[in-house]
Amino acid sequence: MSRESDCREDVRRLKKFADEIEQTMDNVQTLCGHATWKGPKSDRFRGEWATHKKSIKDTLATARAEIDKALTRIEKEETEKKKAGTGN
Template sequence: MSRESDCREDVRLLKKYADELERSVDNVQSLCGTDTWKGPKSERFRKEWSGHRKQIKDAVANARAEIDKALKRVEREEEDKKKTGTGN
């Protein structure tokens, strides 16, 4: 496998894990509603969860952007190698 192929596989897996994390966050969000859980502890959790949810979503979005940047960098480096005729 080439470095670019390895990177593409890593990117595929990272995006899959990011999707799974986002689905999990959305599932928690739907399960912690007032219809599901009532009382002072539930209110405290929802308040705290709101901040955590935003942090997780922001982190996933930032990770996705960095993943795309890394793949583009590897693609450029591999293309430059082909142009200059340098090996692996």
């Protein structure tokens, strides 16, 4: 495999993992809803969870942006390497 195809596979897996994290967060949100869980501990958890959820989503957004930058950089390097190898 080439460096670019390895990177593409890593990107695919990382995006899949990020999607799975988001799906899990949605499941937590559903499970800790007012209809499912009541009382002061549930209210405290929901308040804390909202903060954690925002932090996790922000981190995932940053990670996705960095993943895309890395792939773009690898694609550019591989293109330049191919051009140098053909004498163009």
